[in-house]
Amino acid sequence: MSNHFYDRDLISISELSQSEISLILDTAKKIKQSPKKNLLQGKILASCFFEASTRTRLSFEAAMLKLGGGVCGFSDAGSTSAKKGESLYDSIKVITAYADVIVLRHPQEGAARMAAEVSNKPIINAGDGSNQHPSQTLLDLYTIYECQGRLDDLHIAFVGDLKYGRTVHSLSQACAAYNTKYYFVSPDILKMPEYICDYLSSKGMNYSIHSNINEIIDQVDILYITRLQKERFDEAEFKQIQGKYSLTAEMLREVKPNMRVMHPLPRVDEIEVAVDRTKHAYYFEQAENGLYVREALLALILNKELF
Amino acid sequence: MEKTLSVTAINNGTVIDHIPAGQAITILRLLKLVDHKNQVTIGLNLSGNRGFKDLIKMENRYLTDREMHEIAIFAPNATINTIKDFKVIKKHKALLPESVIDIMRCPNPRCVTQNEPLKTCFDLYKHNEIIKLRCKYCEKTFLREEVKEYVA
Numbered sequence: 001m002s003n004h005f006y007d008r009d010l011i012s013i014s015e016l017s018q019s020e021i022s023l024i025l026d027t028a029k030k031i032k033q034s035p036k037k038n039l040l041q042g043k044i045l046a047s048c049f050f051e052a053s054t055r056t057r058l059s060f061e062a063a064m065l066k067l068g069g070g071v072c073g074f075s076d077a078g079s080t081s082a083k084k085g086e087s088l089y090d091s092i093k094v095i096t097a098y099a100d101v102i103v104l105r106h107p108q109e110g111a112a113r114m115a116a117e118v119s120n121k122p123i124i125n126a127g128d129g130s131n132q133h134p135s136q137t138l139l140d141l142y143t144i145y146e147c148q149g150r151l152d153d154l155h156i157a158f159v160g161d162l163k164y165g166r167t168v169h170s171l172s173q174a175c176a177a178y179n180t181k182y183y184f185v186s187p188d189i190l191k192m193p194e195y196i197c198d199y200l201s202s203k204g205m206n207y208s209i210h211s212n213i214n215e216i217i218d219q220v221d222i223l224y225i226t227r228l229q230k231e232r233f234d235e236a237e238f239k240q241i242q243g244k245y246s247l248t249a250e251m252l253r254e255v256k257p258n259m260r261v262m263h264p265l266p267r268v269d270e271i272e273v274a275v276d277r278t279k280h281a282y283y284f285e286q287a288e289n290g291l292y293v294r295e296a297l298l299a300l301i302l303n304k305e306l307f
Numbered sequence: 308m309e310k311t312l313s314v315t316a317i318n319n320g321t322v323i324d325h326i327p328a329g330q331a332i333t334i335l336r337l338l339k340l341v342d343h344k345n346q347v348t349i350g351l352n353l354s355g356n357r358g359f360k361d362l363i364k365m366e367n368r369y370l371t372d373r374e375m376h377e378i379a380i381f382a383p384n385a386t387i388n389t390i391k392d393f394k395v396i397k398k399h400k401a402l403l404p405e406s407v408i409d410i411m412r413c414p415n416p417r418c419v420t421q422n423e424p425l426k427t428c429f430d431l432y433k434h435n436e437i438i439k440l441r442c443k444y445c446e447k448t449f450l451r452e453e454v455k456e457y458v459a
């Protein structure tokens with residue numbers, strides 16, 4: 001069966017329909033169950049990281065290698081001609097000639113959209129400033145699907161920095177297709193932006209706002225925790241609020257048996273290490289799933305036929 | 308006063324009425340009317356039925372569909388009258404375009420359009436009489452008042 005992801009760009013999660021997301025998640029599941037060793041033999045991925053993001057870069061590169069393809073690229077702008085003042089436009093024009101697919105990370109918002117217009121090779125957005133990072137959202141959706149067996153009708157709490165977190169913005173918007181009940185747990189100064197709340201309301205979703213994990217922990221299926229950045233608070237203030245948005249093993253006594261804790265990593269101290277040893281910890285599985293989801297994306301974009 | 312600026316006062320050309328007060332200058336610039344060899348009359352801060360408004364009359368100048376769309380971004384309730392022999396022969400309501408290319412500058416300092424050789428592009432939405440623009444590149448949404456036009 002032919003596949004309409006072939007030769008397509010992936011710039012923004014909002015461009016994907018529900019059935020397209022399902023296809024990506026199903027493909028990731030198949031690849032996780034049985035690796036496709038030589039699927040992309042002879043194909044080259046250009047891994048273009050104009051700002052450092054070790055985790056994302058390694059997982060895209062590992063995904064390509066696991067499918068039998070090759071990788072070339074750079075891991076920060078310091079080693080490229082961008083430092084000499086070359087425009088991104090010119091860089092992409094040149095790189096396009098070398099590779100079959102370009103994975104792009106860039107500090108400017110909209111960089112991947114522009115690259116897609118310039119390049120005749122597919123572009124995968126691996127983060128453009130605070131705008132989009134669709135493979136992160138897809139791996140989050142895959143992880144939820146994997147640990148809950150479904151995406152529909154779940155109760156999901158988002159905890160921590162909800163104001164600046166691109167990850168939580170994209171994921172919460174994507175979840176609006178699945179009749180999600182949302183719980184937003186954050187300090188007032190880091191609350192979910194109004195435009196996200198408006199979007200969720202316009203999709204008929206329900207959300208509630210909280211200032212303490214304990215208020216909601218026994219009601220949710222997913223506890224999605226993000227890091228509070230210390231530099232946004234003065235020290236005394238940080239100490240005071242920290243506890244309300246951190247998870248300890250002790251707090252897990254009354255939770256639903258199916259409840260799983262997710263975190264985009266790196267964590268600092270918002271999840272106590274003792275939580276790792278409980279059945280509720282799922283953040284390392286989540287990180288590993290990044291590999292399968294990125295394999296699925298590469299397999300679908302570079303391969304004419306579905307498998 | 309209103310009478311002397313009335314719609315029928317030009318021979319042939321176009322009268323743009325019901326421009327929000329303060330926007331006539333922007334539209335003048337948009338339509339490059341300063342270079343226009345024929346007579347242009349502008350009325351600023353005229354009192355109309357719905358508060359203050361601006362008005363532009365231009366001899367021997369007619370608007371393309373594209374120009375009418377562009378005017379709507381600055382004057383969504385404008386009326387565009389086409390005049391022949393001192394008579395209004397056509398009355399158009401300004402129609403908001405679906406998108407606007409290369410006219411407005413993205414206010415987001417981190418947007419790729421600030422540094423790269425690109426034409427800006429915004430999708431337009433009107434919700435409860437409020438016009439919003441969404442940048443095609445950085446995907447941020449702005450109120451109409453937040454987005455400035457390029458100065459030609």
Ligand SMILES: [Zn+2]
Nearest residue numbers: 413418442445
């Ligand atoms: Zn922009």
